Amino acid sequence: MSQRLSFYIHIPYCAKRCGYCDFNTYTPSELKSGDLDSLSSSYIDSALKEIEMAAQVAGNATIPTIFFGGGTPSLLPAAQLARVIEAIRGRFTLDKDIEITLEANPDSLTQEFLDEIKSAGATRISMGMQSAVGSVLKVLDRTHNPESVGRAVSMVRAAGFEHVSVDLIYGSPGETIDDWRRSLEYALALDIDHISAYALIVEKGTKLAAQINRGELTMPPDDQSADKYLLADQHFEAAGFNWYELSNWSKPGGQCRHNIAYWDGSFWWGVGAGAHSYLNGKRWWNVKHPSSYQEKILQGQSPELSHELLTPENLSDEFIMLQIRRREGILHNHLNSAQIAKAEEFLSSGFLDSASWQDMRLVLSRDGRLIADKIVRELVL
Ligand SMILES: C[S@@+](CC[C@H](N)C(=O)[O-])C[C@H]1O[C@@H](n2cnc3c(N)ncnc32)[C@H](O)[C@@H]1O
Ligand code: SF4
Structure with missing residues (x-):
């Protein structure tokens, strides 16, 4: 039986950086290029070459899941993402019921994009909602307003996606328990089958960390975070979403199989700038910046920056x-x-x-x- 290998594809672009986020992502202005279409086409050229490298190493593996994460994959033209799916299809055997997830920002979704990416094989959309309260979204420095999420979920369903998830963040400066309850109720009124809820982490070097250091924003007390977790768990369970991992709840059949593969210690190949991989006891990670990543690939080299061999x-x-x-x-x-x-x-x-x-x-x-x-x-x- 051939080896099973999941693919993670990192898309390192966002329209604007949210104040709390230190993910490996860049805005067109940080990259000194306003044209995401041409940026993305050369980035995907490199990603396809890395998929070739994966085929050399892993042979004809069977692929149970593909996950486009970011950054904001939904910013790219659907045709570019479709090229990746086609390349994996051409080099490996896709599971009959393969799960193909795309992370999306509610602002960047259009019906046309969703229809196109669905025809290319995507099965699941995971959307960054974070909060349903305007003032909290403002503190988080998000570009969307609460209503955009409802509209986006309706478009995702209209395109025929079976699985839709939203990400929530609790514990933002100024967020009250009532604000959080409103976000939970808003999320549960959506036609979704999966929710992730994360406690806000103040990452060093972010705009949010600077605002907190200057005393402009204050984090809520830690015990409020525990209350918010418990409130979320009660609401989700009452609405038929069962917890299956600390920060993840789903309706029956709605679990994210890609994340389960990570937690189970299954093998995965991370394609793209800064992506991590794990195969046969070796974990490695790629050079972080999209330009260095593309340079390495153009020179015919592996984009690996470093690795570790895992002991028993x-x-x-x-x-x-x-x-x-x-x-x-x-x-x-x-x-x-x-x-x-x-x-x-x-x-x-x-x-x-x-x-x-x-x-x-x-x-x-x-x-x-x-x-x-x-x-x-x-x-x-
Ligand atoms: C790549 S983003 C999801 C897609 C898209 N970029 C967006 O934000 O709409 C992954 C998720 O990580 C979570 N996240 C990022 N930074 C975080 C932080 N500092 N603390 C808690 N959650 C965070 C957010 O919930 C975010 O939706
Ligand atoms: S949270 Fe999402 S949209 Fe915001 S900067 Fe991070 S990756 Fe980009």
């Missing part, structure tokens, strides 16, 4: 870190006796689900999910 200990620690975040949890026989003893302390404090523990699985309780990082630190050290 690395793999087992990583397995615990990722699996503990999932509803399936960890089978007891993946834990050593010291880890079982530690876990029993968390069980007696109510941080693990006792029914699952009886079934020989370590699964976090709702309260346990709030301190997942602490539990992981104690289990893997």
Whole structure:
């Protein structure tokens, strides 16, 4: 049987950088080029060459999922993204029910784009909504208003996509519990089958971090973040969205299979500037800037910047870190006796689900999910 390999395709462009975001993405003005169409066509030429390299290394693998992430993939002409899907189709065997996801910003979506990318094979759209409250979107420095998300979801459904997800962010400066409740209610009124909800991280070097350092914005207290997580979980579960990973909820059949592949330790190839890959115990990452990436490829070189070889200990620690975040949890026989003893302390404090523990699985309780990082630190050290 051929090897299974997921593809991540990094699209490092955004119309404008949001104040909180430190992803590997560039605006046309940062790249000193106002023309995204020509930028994207030469970037995709390079991506196709990297896909050729992947075929040399991985042979005729079977592809269960492709994920276009960013940046903002929906900014590119659909025809450019379609070239990538075609190249993968030409070099590998696509699973019959392949999942092909595209991250999208609600502002950049048009019906024409969605129809085109759907015909090219995309099956799932994941949209950055973040909040339904105008003042919160303003603090986050987003370009869209709350209504754009509703319009965009309707267009996605009109194009015939079966799976639609929205990303939410909670804990922005100035966001009240009522603001967050409004965002949850707005999201749950949309025709979607998946929601990701992330606590805002203040990344060093961002505009948001500078605003906080200057005292112009203040982060809400930490315990409010826990309240917001619990409120989200209650709303989502009541609406039929089940948690399947700490920050991800879905209706039955709506889980993101690409993300599950990462968490399961499956193999994936990250194509593009700064993309990470993992194959046969080796993890590597590409040079970060799109120009350096394209230069390397043009010179016929691998775009790899550096790599690490994972030891069995690395793999087992990583397995615990990722699996503990999932509803399936960890089978007891993946834990050593010291880890079982530690876990029993968390069980007696109510941080693990006792029914699952009886079934020989370590699964976090709702309260346990709030301190997942602490539990992981104690289990893997
Ligand atoms: C690549 S973006 C999604 C697509 C598109 N670029 C957009 O923002 O609409 C991936 C998601 O990461 C999340 N994210 C980015 N920076 C974050 C931060 N500092 N804290 C929490 N979530 C963040 C946002 O929810 C964002 O939707
Ligand atoms: S959150 Fe999305 S749209 Fe905003 S800068 Fe980051 S990648 Fe771009």
